[in-house]
Amino acid sequence: MTTHLTxxxxxxxxxxxxxxxxxxxxxxxxxxxxxHCAWMAAPLASLALxxxxxGGRLGSRAWITLAAIAVSFACVTVTGLISxxxxxxxxxxxxxxxxxxxxxxxxxxxxxxxxxxxxLTANPVQRLFGLVVLRAGTTGAGGxxxxxxxxxxxxxxxxxxxxxxxxxxxxxxADEPVLSTGDPRWLRYAPLTFWVFGGVFAAVxxxxxxxxxxxxxxxxxxxxxxxxxxFGNSALWLTIPLALLAVAAVGGVxxxxxxxxxxxxxxxxxxxxxxxxxxxxxxxxxxxxxERARLRGAVLREPxxxxxxxxxxxxxxxSGLGDCEENRTxxxxxxxxxxAEALRVLTGVLARPAAPAETSVGEALFxxxxxxxxxxxxxxxxxxxxxxxxxxxxxxxxxxxGALLTPVLLYCAGGFLLVATPVVxxxxxxxxxxxxxxxxxxxxxxxxxxxxxxxxxxxxxxRRAVLAWTFTDSPMSRxxxxxxxxxxxxxxxxxxxxxxxxxxEAAAFAHEAAPGILDEFLAM
Numbered sequence: 001m002t003t004h005l006t007x008x009x010x011x012x013x014x015x016x017x018x019x020x021x022x023x024x025x026x027x028x029x030x031x032x033x034x035x036h037c038a039w040m041a042a043p044l045a046s047l048a049l050x051x052x053x054x055g056g057r058l059g060s061r062a063w064i065t066l067a068a069i070a071v072s073f074a075c076v077t078v079t080g081l082i083s084x085x086x087x088x089x090x091x092x093x094x095x096x097x098x099x100x101x102x103x104x105x106x107x108x109x110x111x112x113x114x115x116x117x118x119x120l121t122a123n124p125v126q127r128l129f130g131l132v133v134l135r136a137g138t139t140g141a142g143g144x145x146x147x148x149x150x151x152x153x154x155x156x157x158x159x160x161x162x163x164x165x166x167x168x169x170x171x172x173x174a175d176e177p178v179l180s181t182g183d184p185r186w187l188r189y190a191p192l193t194f195w196v197f198g199g200v201f202a203a204v205x206x207x208x209x210x211x212x213x214x215x216x217x218x219x220x221x222x223x224x225x226x227x228x229x230x231f232g233n234s235a236l237w238l239t240i241p242l243a244l245l246a247v248a249a250v251g252g253v254x255x256x257x258x259x260x261x262x263x264x265x266x267x268x269x270x271x272x273x274x275x276x277x278x279x280x281x282x283x284x285x286x287x288x289x290x291e292r293a294r295l296r297g298a299v300l301r302e303p304x305x306x307x308x309x310x311x312x313x314x315x316x317x318x319s320g321l322g323d324c325e326e327n328r329t330x331x332x333x334x335x336x337x338x339x340a341e342a343l344r345v346l347t348g349v350l351a352r353p354a355a356p357a358e359t360s361v362g363e364a365l366f367x368x369x370x371x372x373x374x375x376x377x378x379x380x381x382x383x384x385x386x387x388x389x390x391x392x393x394x395x396x397x398x399x400x401x402g403a404l405l406t407p408v409l410l411y412c413a414g415g416f417l418l419v420a421t422p423v424v425x426x427x428x429x430x431x432x433x434x435x436x437x438x439x440x441x442x443x444x445x446x447x448x449x450x451x452x453x454x455x456x457x458x459x460x461x462x463r464r465a466v467l468a469w470t471f472t473d474s475p476m477s478r479x480x481x482x483x484x485x486x487x488x489x490x491x492x493x494x495x496x497x498x499x500x501x502x503x504x505e506a507a508a509f510a511h512e513a514a515p516g517i518l519d520e521f522l523a524m
Contacts, residue, residue: 025088025099031129032151033080037073089149091163096136098147110145114138117294117320118161119330120154120287127285132157136164137320146322165275165289179348180334180341182266182280189336190259191252192305200251263335268345276316276349278333288330294319296491297446297461298333298349300342304454312342316349317461317492327492350446350460371436371450372509377480378500379432386424391417427453437498439463439513447487447513449498459496465489466514471506478503485510 088099097109115136122132131151138145152160264282271277274292279285297317306312314334321327334345395417402409431453440446440460447466449459468488477483477500485498485506501509511518 023090023092025090028084028087029131029151029153030084031131033084035125035129035151037076096147096164108147110138110147115164117289118164120157122285124283126151134160178269180268180345182263186337187256187259189306189309189311190255192309192311193255193336200247268333290316290318296465296489298346300346300458302456306336307456310339311336312339314342314345319491371438371448374435374500375482375502377482378435379428381500382428382431383425386428391420391424449496451499461487461489463513469510469517
């Protein structure tokens, strides 16, 4: 038998705390075995449909599949029993420990003082059995670790989370102001997201791939083939807009359903003096906790469609939320909601206990003149990028194809040039108007950055969290007299760019925003 000790990168991680009555080993709930067998529902349902379609006459392949399911069920059940019987966890005076394994025993321990978030999630099957999954995340030089317990009863998971956060020094749980709660009227913002069109094509692509894996060629299915033939033989000037409207309608319904599933019973609150907690979910429930000490700022996101509808979302800039993909999922503090609600949440999240009345960040977001405008040359650079990367290549491609194939494409090239040029200029002008940067508060205030047009982001960073500055330019930008300044932060996206700011003002602004970092360079 071999025993492995793994920790979270600290000297004390390899030395679990001593045993005590309060540090007894605890077992997972036995119902987790039934949850692990839930994967058999899909093949059993497929066999049931096959039996119905054939009138109960199953072929040899169906019986072989049924036998394979029976053997898999036995293996999964035995494996689940062994795993459940050999999995134990406990909380000692200084660490959270998880012990697993039969022939190869493994003991993982993470220091309590590094526990930064304790999240609870439950998919529909787990909710059916009254279970949740608990994930305790840490931070460290290696990027952080996490321990996962699958699965606990919800009361046990809530008690364990409170115990971990209390023992980690985040403070006892107490009633704190609720920053925001879900409103059914927010569902109107769901169609103003990417999923209106992207969700439909993603769903169609997934179904197409499943059918292809099963050896079914969708384009040979009678109704599908006839639909494509009818579409191609009809008046395209009429059927294409109708098809787009149908896709938008289906996508809108799907977006509303997805929004409700993800954000039903949404609640954002300060669970205690130092933990920001987000609870949400209809079928799959989620609960994410972010320690105040690891909160480095927040981002107000306004995608183009959502911005047109007067909505916005809020994300946290925090460390200890996992890799980039996990960070994008777990850092969302507010779903698409009215912009006024987003600004109120942003101000509440960034307010410090010592200064609860701090509202300068919210006011700066409302008041555009508070941010420094970028030089006019930034507009010209955006227009040129749109022309070089969009208008010219597409127009040239259509013109070449028109010369080689049909004159109709020559007219398409001219039409595209006439339509795309003003559109590109309008988008470039909108992107330029969004550019801005500034400071809110004193030395312990926030650095504000706004940019983007398809997704306009306003970032509010704690000035004390800026670790380094990066100045980026090219021969063209140097000639134009602009540079891109990037603030490096050990949280969120790791770096936040201020594009095309005046080169002569970049160093002075960086020094004012985070004094001390550029001292030796400015002295030269």
